[in-house]
Amino acid sequence: MTRTPLEEGILDEIRPKEDETRHILDVAKRLVSRIEESGQASPMLVGSIARGTWIHGDRDLDIFLLFDPDLPREDLEEKGLGLARKIALAEGANFREKYAEHPYINASINGLSVDLVPCYRVESASCIKSAVDRTPFHTQYIRERIQPFVDEVLLLKQFAKAGGIYGSDQMTEGFAGYLCELLILQYQGFRPLLEAATQWRPGVLIDIEDHRTRTFPEPLVVIDPVDPGRNVSASVSLTRMCEFIELARGYLAQPSRSFFFPPKKLVLSIEEAASLLSSRGTHLYAITLPTPPYIEDIVVPQLRKSLDALRAMLDRHSFFVNRADCEMHEDKSMLLFELLIDDLPAVRRHAGPPVWNRVNAAKFVEKYLSADESGFFSGPFIEEGIFVVEIRRPYTRAIDLLRSDQVLQVALGKHVKQSLEISRPVNRGIECYQEEFAPFISEFLQKSSPTVWIERSEKKKS
Amino acid sequence: MTRTPLEEGILDEIRPKEDETRHILDVAKRLVSRIEESGQASPMLVGSIARGTWIHGDRDLDIFLLFDPDLPREDLEEKGLGLARKIALAEGANFREKYAEHPYINASINGLSVDLVPCYRVESASCIKSAVDRTPFHTQYIRERIQPFVDEVLLLKQFAKAGGIYGSDQMTEGFAGYLCELLILQYQGFRPLLEAATQWRPGVLIDIEDHRTRTFPEPLVVIDPVDPGRNVSASVSLTRMCEFIELARGYLAQPSRSFFFPPKKLVLSIEEAASLLSSRGTHLYAITLPTPPYIEDIVVPQLRKSLDALRAMLDRHSFFVNRADCEMHEDKSMLLFELLIDDLPAVRRHAGPPVWNRVNAAKFVEKYLSADESGFFSGPFIEEGIFVVEIRRPYTRAIDLLRSDQVLQVALGKHVKQSLEISRPVNRGIECYQEEFAPFISEFLQKSSPTVWIERSEKKKS
Numbered sequence: 001m002t003r004t005p006l007e008e009g010i011l012d013e014i015r016p017k018e019d020e021t022r023h024i025l026d027v028a029k030r031l032v033s034r035i036e037e038s039g040q041a042s043p044m045l046v047g048s049i050a051r052g053t054w055i056h057g058d059r060d061l062d063i064f065l066l067f068d069p070d071l072p073r074e075d076l077e078e079k080g081l082g083l084a085r086k087i088a089l090a091e092g093a094n095f096r097e098k099y100a101e102h103p104y105i106n107a108s109i110n111g112l113s114v115d116l117v118p119c120y121r122v123e124s125a126s127c128i129k130s131a132v133d134r135t136p137f138h139t140q141y142i143r144e145r146i147q148p149f150v151d152e153v154l155l156l157k158q159f160a161k162a163g164g165i166y167g168s169d170q171m172t173e174g175f176a177g178y179l180c181e182l183l184i185l186q187y188q189g190f191r192p193l194l195e196a197a198t199q200w201r202p203g204v205l206i207d208i209e210d211h212r213t214r215t216f217p218e219p220l221v222v223i224d225p226v227d228p229g230r231n232v233s234a235s236v237s238l239t240r241m242c243e244f245i246e247l248a249r250g251y252l253a254q255p256s257r258s259f260f261f262p263p264k265k266l267v268l269s270i271e272e273a274a275s276l277l278s279s280r281g282t283h284l285y286a287i288t289l290p291t292p293p294y295i296e297d298i299v300v301p302q303l304r305k306s307l308d309a310l311r312a313m314l315d316r317h318s319f320f321v322n323r324a325d326c327e328m329h330e331d332k333s334m335l336l337f338e339l340l341i342d343d344l345p346a347v348r349r350h351a352g353p354p355v356w357n358r359v360n361a362a363k364f365v366e367k368y369l370s371a372d373e374s375g376f377f378s379g380p381f382i383e384e385g386i387f388v389v390e391i392r393r394p395y396t397r398a399i400d401l402l403r404s405d406q407v408l409q410v411a412l413g414k415h416v417k418q419s420l421e422i423s424r425p426v427n428r429g430i431e432c433y434q435e436e437f438a439p440f441i442s443e444f445l446q447k448s449s450p451t452v453w454i455e456r457s458e459k460k461k462s
Numbered sequence: 463m464t465r466t467p468l469e470e471g472i473l474d475e476i477r478p479k480e481d482e483t484r485h486i487l488d489v490a491k492r493l494v495s496r497i498e499e500s501g502q503a504s505p506m507l508v509g510s511i512a513r514g515t516w517i518h519g520d521r522d523l524d525i526f527l528l529f530d531p532d533l534p535r536e537d538l539e540e541k542g543l544g545l546a547r548k549i550a551l552a553e554g555a556n557f558r559e560k561y562a563e564h565p566y567i568n569a570s571i572n573g574l575s576v577d578l579v580p581c582y583r584v585e586s587a588s589c590i591k592s593a594v595d596r597t598p599f600h601t602q603y604i605r606e607r608i609q610p611f612v613d614e615v616l617l618l619k620q621f622a623k624a625g626g627i628y629g630s631d632q633m634t635e636g637f638a639g640y641l642c643e644l645l646i647l648q649y650q651g652f653r654p655l656l657e658a659a660t661q662w663r664p665g666v667l668i669d670i671e672d673h674r675t676r677t678f679p680e681p682l683v684v685i686d687p688v689d690p691g692r693n694v695s696a697s698v699s700l701t702r703m704c705e706f707i708e709l710a711r712g713y714l715a716q717p718s719r720s721f722f723f724p725p726k727k728l729v730l731s732i733e734e735a736a737s738l739l740s741s742r743g744t745h746l747y748a749i750t751l752p753t754p755p756y757i758e759d760i761v762v763p764q765l766r767k768s769l770d771a772l773r774a775m776l777d778r779h780s781f782f783v784n785r786a787d788c789e790m791h792e793d794k795s796m797l798l799f800e801l802l803i804d805d806l807p808a809v810r811r812h813a814g815p816p817v818w819n820r821v822n823a824a825k826f827v828e829k830y831l832s833a834d835e836s837g838f839f840s841g842p843f844i845e846e847g848i849f850v851v852e853i854r855r856p857y858t859r860a861i862d863l864l865r866s867d868q869v870l871q872v873a874l875g876k877h878v879k880q881s882l883e884i885s886r887p888v889n890r891g892i893e894c895y896q897e898e899f900a901p902f903i904s905e906f907l908q909k910s911s912p913t914v915w916i917e918r919s920e921k922k923k924s
Binding site for chain 2: 198199200201202219238239242243245246249279280281282283318322340341344345346347349354355356358361362365368369377378379380381382383384385387390396445446447448449451452455456459
């Protein structure tokens with residue numbers, strides 16, 4: 001592995017410090033002992049700390065509690081949570097129950113965020129009963145191979161974090177830690193991976209164990225070495241994949257520290273945002289709603305679905321949307337729309353049947369002959385063989401549509417819909433700027449790809 | 463032929479009066495004698511007067527001067543026009559030269575508008591040297607057959623005139639007199655024709671002599687009995703055909719005098735037009751130009767072509783057009799556009815290459831990295847694998863686009879372009895209302911099919 005002085009310098013900054021390592025491993029060892037002592041489950045340290053691929057400052061410790069696979073599922077949840085809770089209590093820790101595919105305990109212990117996750121101790125990854133059962137196999141697979149590449153993994157993780165593409169959560173739709181490790185194994189290093197990525201296009205297939213059993217629709221496919229039927233990078237969106245391609249090209253062309261420690265994104269003041277918005281000339285609308293009381297990975301896809309449905313509704317009413325985005329915060333979430341048009345004439349074309357469809361044509365004409373003339377404008381008249389009438393547009397102002405019950409009629413996420421039924425204030429223009437959403441709105445108004453952001457900042461420095 | 467009392471009453475109004483007939487035939491006879499006396503050509507009375515199918519009040523007399531087919535074309539034009547001119551002079555008439563496929567004389571004689579048209583006396587319609595040579599054969603064909611149906615033809619012509627679909631000129635795109643006669647021959651009467659028309663759809667084929675030699679793309683095809691390779695109704699647009707279908711249905715369902723003598727179209731006052739426009743909420747724009755100094759059948763298609771091209775230009779710039787129409791007057795012509803949008807934000811999306819097209823992607827990004835930031839807004843950023851940048855819209859106001867030279871860059875008709883280069887004032891809103899175009903604008907704002915217009919008026923009466 002050849003590394004540049006820049007990369008060596010980055011590594012010096014991101015490698016965990018000795019006392020940090022000692023502290024984390026001490027806590028881990030203590031918790032592992034507590035589990036062993038319980039006699040109920042066997043402990044396993046998993047995640048980046050188990051693999052030695054964590055970055056200075058990371059505070060996430062993942063410990064799995066492996067139970068006998070014959071235990072019924074309900075018992076696993078009850079016993080598993082019971083044991084995890086007991087351990088957290090013994091540590092005198094603050095903790096809470098969380099839920100992924102099944103429940104686990106997240107506890108705050110000696111400054112670390114510790115996940116205590118009950119799972120089944122299965123024979124092989126092909127016998128798993130739930131997704132978490134797979135994790136121990138991942139850890140084992142990586143531990144057996146990653147030793148020579150640990151520094152390379154650290155560089156990649158830091159690079160991906162800096163580019164905003166690290167994490168397989170629903171909000172990021174990016175690269176998980178495990179995926180980073182597999183990519184490094186495949187290409188045998190950070191730079192070889194970047195070189196390869198510059199040539200990627202949708203349809204990349206990586207299958208380290210050459211054991212794939214099916215095809216996958218996602219743009220990036222990395223077959224799980226411990227499960228031939230799973231794509232590890234299923235969570236990576238086309239946009240995140242392309243951003244990685246572009247980051248790789250940008251870094252290789254002009255390596256700089258900013259690709260690992262990016263310039264801070266400036267949050268616009270309300271005055272700056274107002275001025276930017278006014279120069280764009282667009283019409284900004286925000287619907288704010290109480291965040292549904294579920295985890296991010298449940299709420300974010302619902303917010304996205306609702307955003308898409310409302311965007312389609314606006315477009316259908318000819319309030320053309322330039323861009324839209326959503327943001328989930330602890331208490332409130334925001335659906336943000338930037339419209340090109342927010343005000344339309346009362347007239348709207350409405351096409352009817354062709355003239356030669358005699359029955360429908362007669363019905364159509366009769367309807368408008370007997371209608372109150374205030375309900376429509378011109379017509380019916382014939383255009384290219386079709387009857388056309390000019391009727392009154394149901395909503396001439398986007399704000400009226402967004403404040404109407406139409407919002408609840410589109411395909412919203414279930415919990416988002418419940419929230420919107422409770423409260424859905426609509427703001428327009430600079431009133432969309434609420435202090436807690438200022439970073440979100442700032443980024444929305446100044447949107448650029450990560451590489452463009454980095455390179456533009458570099459340019460300004462020089 | 464069974465006719466209703468309504469139809470008999472209409473016939474009483476539209477049949478030529480005895481003294482009218484005498485006067486017209488006297489003039490015709492005198493002109494025919496003059497041509498015979500010249501010894502240069504043989505005269506032939508053609509058109510509706512020759513066939514006895516003219517309507518009370520018609521003042522058009524068509525007399526053809528048939529020359530030997532061995533005469534060279536230039537000599538025909540010279541000798542033919544010379545003779546026609548001599549006859550007009552002998553009548554002491556005002557006259558002027560006109561031009562269809564070749565030149566003729568239009569003279570004002572005893573209150574009649576007389577066309578004196580030189581043509582070749584060919585053996586059969588298949589040997590014609592120009593379109594006018596066909597006319598004598600039409601006259602002969604109809605004269606030999608129309609006698610029993612003259613009243614039916616009169617009803618149809620009056621019905622078509624009232625519906626605004628009579629005339630094969632480029633502006634009307636409707637039914638010529640000869641076509642009306644053929645339709646009556648085919649269906650053996652006015653009512654049988656209407657009955658049939660209620661069932662028409664595009665693709666109707668009528669071939670009285672059953673001698674068609676090719677297929678035709680037009681929606682209505684009526685093969686010329688004297689020329690198997692010609693569609694007599696080539697000029698009938700789909701819209702006019704459909705309006706005829708609808709008029710037929712409307713009349714048969716509820717016959718009324720209005721189908722022959724329609725209620726007068728009301729011309730809006732400027733105040734009424736302003737109020738109507740304001741309730742529509744749309745944005746009206748008119749370009750007025752000097753009418754090119756050519757006949758209607760040359761200018762009108764050019765106006766239409768220019769209208770379509772400018773409409774496409776407006777749509778391309780996102781100034782969406784609801785409707786557009788044009789009108790040709792003697793000195794001035796108008797291109798009229800009704801926009802749904804006439805004001806847009808400065809921001810405009812501009813999609814670039816896909817990220818995996820490495821060379822073009824790099825060029826695209828570099829262009830906007832090195833560009834002056836005042837020239838664009840956000841980006842480049844990546845959306846669904848494509849680079850996107852938000853640039854400055856070239857025209858944010860429709861009026862600026864319509865007043866720019868862009869208007870001259872689109873596919874205009876040649877002579878219309880020359881006129882627009884001389885002068886093209888653009889009006890907006892109610893300023894489009896110019897006294898001489900008031901009927902045109904009134905009809906534009908109150909557009910409806912002829913049948914709807916007639917039935918709505920009937921409804922208001924009762």
